[in-house]
Amino acid sequence: MKPIRRRFPWAFLAKRVAYGALAMLVIAIINFFLLKLAPGDAAEALAGQAGTADPAYIAQLRAQFGLDQPLLSQLWAFLVRLATLDLGYSYVFNERVSVLIFSRMPATLMLMGAAIVIAVIGGIVFGVTAARYANRWPDRVISFVALLLYGTPPYWIGLMMILIFAVTLGWTPTSGMENVLAFNTGWDRVVDIAHHLILPALAQSIFYLAIYIRLVRAGMLEVLSLDFIRVARAKGISERRLSYRHALRNAVLPLVTVVGTNVGNFLGGAVLTETVFSWPGVGRLMFDAMFQRDLNLLLSILVLSSFFVIVANLVVDLLYAIINPTVELK
Amino acid sequence: MTKTPTSPTFAMSRRALLLATGAGLAASVLPFGPLKAQQSGTLAMCVTPEPNAMCAAFNTASPVTVVSGKMLEGLLNYDFNVSPTPALATAWEVAEDGLSITFTLREGVMWHDGQPFTSADVQYTIMEILKQHHPRGRSTLASVTAVETPDEHTAILRLSQPAPALMYALAGWESPMLPKHVYEGTDVLQNPANNAPVGTGPFVFQTWERGSHIIMTANPNYWGEGEPKLERLVIRIITDPSARAAALDAGELHLAGDGPIPVNQVQRFMDSPDFQVDTRGTEMNNSLDMIHTNLRNEHLAKLEVRQALMHAMNREAMLGVVYYGLAEMLTGPIPETLPNFYTADVPSYDYDPARANELLDAAGYARGADGMRFSLRLIAPTVGDTYERMGQFLKQNFRDVGVDLELISADIPTFIRSVFGEYDYDLTLYPGSVTADPTIGSQRFWWSKAASQGTPFVNSTGYESAEMDQILEDASVEPDPEARRALFVRFQQLAMTDLPILPVARPIYVTIAAANVENFVPGPDGIRAPYGSLAFTG
Numbered sequence: 001m002k003p004i005r006r007r008f009p010w011a012f013l014a015k016r017v018a019y020g021a022l023a024m025l026v027i028a029i030i031n032f033f034l035l036k037l038a039p040g041d042a043a044e045a046l047a048g049q050a051g052t053a054d055p056a057y058i059a060q061l062r063a064q065f066g067l068d069q070p071l072l073s074q075l076w077a078f079l080v081r082l083a084t085l086d087l088g089y090s091y092v093f094n095e096r097v098s099v100l101i102f103s104r105m106p107a108t109l110m111l112m113g114a115a116i117v118i119a120v121i122g123g124i125v126f127g128v129t130a131a132r133y134a135n136r137w138p139d140r141v142i143s144f145v146a147l148l149l150y151g152t153p154p155y156w157i158g159l160m161m162i163l164i165f166a167v168t169l170g171w172t173p174t175s176g177m178e179n180v181l182a183f184n185t186g187w188d189r190v191v192d193i194a195h196h197l198i199l200p201a202l203a204q205s206i207f208y209l210a211i212y213i214r215l216v217r218a219g220m221l222e223v224l225s226l227d228f229i230r231v232a233r234a235k236g237i238s239e240r241r242l243s244y245r246h247a248l249r250n251a252v253l254p255l256v257t258v259v260g261t262n263v264g265n266f267l268g269g270a271v272l273t274e275t276v277f278s279w280p281g282v283g284r285l286m287f288d289a290m291f292q293r294d295l296n297l298l299l300s301i302l303v304l305s306s307f308f309v310i311v312a313n314l315v316v317d318l319l320y321a322i323i324n325p326t327v328e329l330k
Numbered sequence: 331m332t333k334t335p336t337s338p339t340f341a342m343s344r345r346a347l348l349l350a351t352g353a354g355l356a357a358s359v360l361p362f363g364p365l366k367a368q369q370s371g372t373l374a375m376c377v378t379p380e381p382n383a384m385c386a387a388f389n390t391a392s393p394v395t396v397v398s399g400k401m402l403e404g405l406l407n408y409d410f411n412v413s414p415t416p417a418l419a420t421a422w423e424v425a426e427d428g429l430s431i432t433f434t435l436r437e438g439v440m441w442h443d444g445q446p447f448t449s450a451d452v453q454y455t456i457m458e459i460l461k462q463h464h465p466r467g468r469s470t471l472a473s474v475t476a477v478e479t480p481d482e483h484t485a486i487l488r489l490s491q492p493a494p495a496l497m498y499a500l501a502g503w504e505s506p507m508l509p510k511h512v513y514e515g516t517d518v519l520q521n522p523a524n525n526a527p528v529g530t531g532p533f534v535f536q537t538w539e540r541g542s543h544i545i546m547t548a549n550p551n552y553w554g555e556g557e558p559k560l561e562r563l564v565i566r567i568i569t570d571p572s573a574r575a576a577a578l579d580a581g582e583l584h585l586a587g588d589g590p591i592p593v594n595q596v597q598r599f600m601d602s603p604d605f606q607v608d609t610r611g612t613e614m615n616n617s618l619d620m621i622h623t624n625l626r627n628e629h630l631a632k633l634e635v636r637q638a639l640m641h642a643m644n645r646e647a648m649l650g651v652v653y654y655g656l657a658e659m660l661t662g663p664i665p666e667t668l669p670n671f672y673t674a675d676v677p678s679y680d681y682d683p684a685r686a687n688e689l690l691d692a693a694g695y696a697r698g699a700d701g702m703r704f705s706l707r708l709i710a711p712t713v714g715d716t717y718e719r720m721g722q723f724l725k726q727n728f729r730d731v732g733v734d735l736e737l738i739s740a741d742i743p744t745f746i747r748s749v750f751g752e753y754d755y756d757l758t759l760y761p762g763s764v765t766a767d768p769t770i771g772s773q774r775f776w777w778s779k780a781a782s783q784g785t786p787f788v789n790s791t792g793y794e795s796a797e798m799d800q801i802l803e804d805a806s807v808e809p810d811p812e813a814r815r816a817l818f819v820r821f822q823q824l825a826m827t828d829l830p831i832l833p834v835a836r837p838i839y840v841t842i843a844a845a846n847v848e849n850f851v852p853g854p855d856g857i858r859a860p861y862g863s864l865a866f867t868g
Contacts (some may be wrong), residue, residue: 040743040751048746048786049382049391050465055785057465064519094383094525095540104541162576174576180543180564181372181582278568280541288380293743 009321016317020310027306028082028299032075035295041067042092042293049292064091065296078299092294101282101301107177108281110193111273112266114201115208120259122205123212124252128243130213131220142213150210154269158203158276165199172199175278200277204269208262212255219251253324260316264309371561373847373864375585375857376574377544380567384535384544385524387455387506390465392588397544397565399503399858401442402529405433405452406500410854412613412668412766414497417860418447418507418530419485428492428809435483440551441509442527442534449479454510456487459518470499470770492809495769501614502531503858532558532862542567557862571714578605584847585864587611587857589839593654593716599842608841609656611856613667616764616771617839618660619720621708621832622749625792627756629704634693636829640679641686642731643724645834652719653837660833662822663772664764667836670811671768671818676826686731697732705734706756711745716837717759746786753783753790761837762787766854768818769806775831776821777802793830 043061062068066077081088087097130142149157166174173179177196184192223229224247232246233239270283282301289298320327377393386398405419414422421434439447456477460467473493478486487496499505507530512523526535532554533546544565548558566583568574575591577583578599591599599605621639623630630636645659658666662676695703708724710717721737728735735757740748748754765771774780774787778794801824805817825831841857843850849863 038744039740040745040747044746044751044784044786045743046382046389046391047465048742050389054466054468055782056468058785060463089520091519092382093540094520100540107541159570159572162573167576167579170580174580174582175568175570175573176566176582177542179582180539180545180566181374275569276573278542278566278570278573280539280567284541284569291741291743292382 009318013314016314020307020314023310024303024306025079028079028303029075031299031302032078032295035298036071038290038293040293041065042295043067045292046092061091078296081296082300082303087300088296090294090297092289092292093297097297097300100285100297101304104280104282104285105304107279108267108270108274108283110197111200111204111270111279111281112263114197115204115266115273116259116263118201118205119208119212120255122209123216123255124248126209127213127216128220128248130217131224132239132243134217134221139217143217146210146213149206150214152206154203154207155272155276157206158200158273161199161203162276172196175276177280200273200279203276204266204273207269208266211258215255215258216248216251219254220247223247223251249323253320256316256319256323260313263312264305267305267308371559371866372564373560373562373584373866374564374566374582375587376566376568376577376583376590377857378567378574378588378590379569380541381544383524384538385506385508385527386503387459387508388463388465388519388524390504395503395858396587398506398527399501399531399855400533400546400563400861401527401531401535402502402506402508403531403860404500404502404505404507405435406497407860408498408501408614408766408854410610410613412498412670412854414500417502418452419500422497424497424809426809428494428807429489431487431489431496433485433487435485436553437483439530439553441512442529442549443509443512444551445509445511446482447507447509447530448482449485450482451507451510452485453477453479454514455506455508459508459513460505463518464505466770467505470496470505492807494809494811494814495767495806498766499770501855501858502860503855531860533563533860552862554862559863559865560861563861563864575599578842578844581844584844584866585842585850585857587839587841587850589656589714589837590842593656596654596656596840596842604845606843606845606847606850608843608851609838611841611851611854612836612839613854614766614858615855616665616667616766616836617761618663618665618764618836619657619716619759619761619834620660620663620775621724621834622758622760622775622791623830623832624753624756624758624790625830626753627706629695629706630756632693633829634689635695636832637679638686638689638693638731639728639733640829640832641682641689642727642733643832643834644681644727646681648720648723649835652716652723653835656838656840657835658838659835661826663776663825663831663833664768664818664822665836668764668766668768671815673819673822675819676822678826683730690731690733695732701732702729702734703732705736707736707738708757708759709738709740709745709748709755710759711742712739713742713761720759720834750786750788750790751784753792755790758790759834760787768821769802772821773802773806776825791830793828795824795828798824798828 042065043058046061047058066074090097090100093100126142130139133139162174165171173196178192229247232242270281271287274281274283286301377396379393381393381397383389383394384397386395403418405417406414407417409415418436419433420436423432435449441447456474461471473489473491474487475490476488509528512528513521532549532552534549536545536547538544546563548561552558568577571592574586575595600607623636625631649655649657649659661674664672666672690703697703708721710721725735725737749758762775763771775789776798777789778799781789801817801821805814808814808817841851846867848865848867852859852863
């Protein structure tokens with residue numbers, strides 16, 4: 001039988017890019033109006049932080065921020081800035097918006113990447129194990145722990161992990177991304193950052209780990225009952241190879257779908273994890289921007305985040321075809 | 331109430347203990363060592379939340395003043411009595427008519443870039459920066475009409491009227507002196523030096539990793555004898571109060587101020603030999619928790635109702651339950667920490683629910699079927715958890731006298747918009763600083779002309795009293811200290827008679843340091859001090 005040669009799905013890609021651009025535009029506009037609904041503006045927030053302020057100072061701030069312009073021209077100015085990829089200057093943070101975001105993006109992507117890897121690998125290993133020993137004690141233990149992790153607030157887990165592993169046991173640092181007192185360079189710095197990454201990545205992955213375990217277990221149970229597995233088993237293939245090679249490939253598709261849609265949640269969850277662990281990422285920047293009503297910065301982050309989510313979903317769709325060649329991209 | 335450590339070597343012993351265990355072995359393999367840092371004279375402190383800029387001339391948010399005060403200096407410093415001491419000015423003289431102040435400037439002072447500091451910098455900073463762009467510079471420096479510079483080391487402030495409060499607003503973290511040669515002819519608001527200051531202070535700016543830390547190094551040309559004592563100062567940004575407590579515990583942080591950890595953990599640090607807890611360092615700020623009423627509300631417009639609310643509050647219990655003992659309860663709008671102005675001789679309102687009930691009955695409010703007379707909304711900003719506990723506490727106190735309290739918690743911009751923008755509140759509770767002089771800090775809440783819809787932290791109550799206005803206006807220009815004190819005594823008495831604002835407490839924001847740190851609260855400005863003398867002992 002001749003293998004089906006597949007052409008690269010250009011039409012599919014073009015369609016998805018167009019949809020993605022449209023989605024980002026809609027997200028930008030909806031978010032603009034949503035954020036404008038929040039009471040108070042950046043001038044008030046800044047004046048509030050200062051403790052006191054006179055009316056002339058506030059008027060001066062409003063003019064600086066462009067808040068004295070009509071709403072629609074503020075929206076238009078923002079969209080033009082987006083289209084020209086010039087995100088402007090944040091008077092609240094005294095820095096160019098692009099510098100603010102891109103200097104903190106790597107920290108968040110590192111944390112998110114590590115958390116996703118932990119959740120996916122852990123989800124597969126524990127999920128497959130639970131399915132192989134369905135309704136026996138390994139399955140019961142794994143399922144119980146997964147349920148427990150699912151029900152525990154991530155920030156509480158984070159704080160408990162700090163108390164146990166950092167304060168009591170001294171295995172890891174309590175917070176931050178590196179030991180700022182050590183002035184490490186080169187390889188030492190990489191090791192130091194990895195050391196700091198352990199707790200926040202674990203804390204952020206735990207909730208998703210619990211979901212993925214359940215998902216993989218359910219998928220595996222379904223596939224393991226199919227005929228082709230019985231045939232494979234009859235041919236004398238080992239149980240381990242059967243699980244990971246034959247069954248998992250079919251059972252993992254729902255997991256890939258869910259991971260794709262979870263990318264946005266991971267970005268959202270970064271706010272909590274980054275706050276608890278003082279991780280210098282975009283999540284906290286977003287939080288600060290919200291509380292200081294720096295809408296331009298906040299909108300820029302939101303649009304960029306939506307860009308990441310859209311790209312992640314596109315990648316997931318392309319992955320389907322690779323994992324399961326019978327999937328057709330239209 | 332400073333606690334002295336008993337065992338300064340504890341950090342060592344705990345490490346030794348850890349090493350004996352497998353856990354300690356793992357920890358020692360990886361690079362993570364406060365001990366190494368101490369030997370090289372690097373101290374880690376923390377600031378919260380993250381500052382938005384490094385220069386307090388344009389933004390006086392609390393964390394900005396903390397970092398700015400290390401690099402930029404003002405004309406004066408202050409001692410614990412809140413009396414001026416020399417900084418960039420070595421001597422000063424207020425003219426008899428109060429219409430000019432002559433500052434003699436320190437000689438041989440260099441900016442961090444090597445240029446000399448002169449009177450031209452003072453003139454430029456006050457007239458072009460602070461009077462134009464400082465959040466409260468327009469009001470504190472309102473009466474300054476000119477700064478004359480007869481020579482390089484003399485600056486004379488010319489005033490349109492006496493301004494006795496001005497002498498309390500010249501600290502480095504409040505009114506920093508900026509280098510004219512760096513700012514002149516630039517867009518001062520976007521000047522790169524706002525994020526990388528060029529100052530005269532004991533520490534020189536190095537880096538600011540946003541979201542993580544700020545590093546400053548010792549200024550080798552600093553004018554202070556033998557200062558600074560540290561080689562490096564690292565300011566870490568740790569956002570969560572519990573995480574800050576953990577970082578202190580783990581030895582990753584040597585110093586944290588402004589009430590850095592949850593109040594229910596403070597006692598543990600006070601009892602620990604590893605730490606020192608200092609309750610001083612807020613005498614310059616004097617942030618007060620007061621309940622501001624809205625006199626536009628028909629119930630609150632009646633004096634009996636406001637008196638009844640004062641009688642309904644069990645402030646003794648509040649001190650323990652709400653503040654965990656970390657507060658001084660107020661008798662009026664000026665705290666005891668300002669002895670030059672404070673008086674205890676004011677109308678007082680003891681905890682007396684029976685009296686409160688009588689007053690409310692007399693005001694014509696009978697209890698309804700549910701036992702309530704009327705209901706009020708209390709809005710407070712979400713800063714820390716003190717106000718949440720306070721709200722719950724007041725709800726119970728007020729329920730006892732038949733007033734139903736609805737609690738509203740809002741983030742700061744929402745709170746500001748509701749209270750100061752729309753006057754849409756009944757009662758509000760927030761911290762307001764008296765600072766070191768009531769003209770700067772208190773007048774705005776009581777003076778009818780300070781009310782300005784949309785401006786945060788001014789008179790929002792709608793209180794208007796010709797007598798009060800006159801007292802405050804006279805006090806703001808009275809050059810004679812005794813006469814001025816007498817005016818402020820009358821201010822406190824009238825305030826406690828009219829009660830547009832119900833004073834509650836002066837919370838104490840502690841500073842916590844490792845046992846081997848000294849001079850971490852060198853003056854009334856606490857962690858805002860320049861920290862030239864901050865050091866590790868031994």
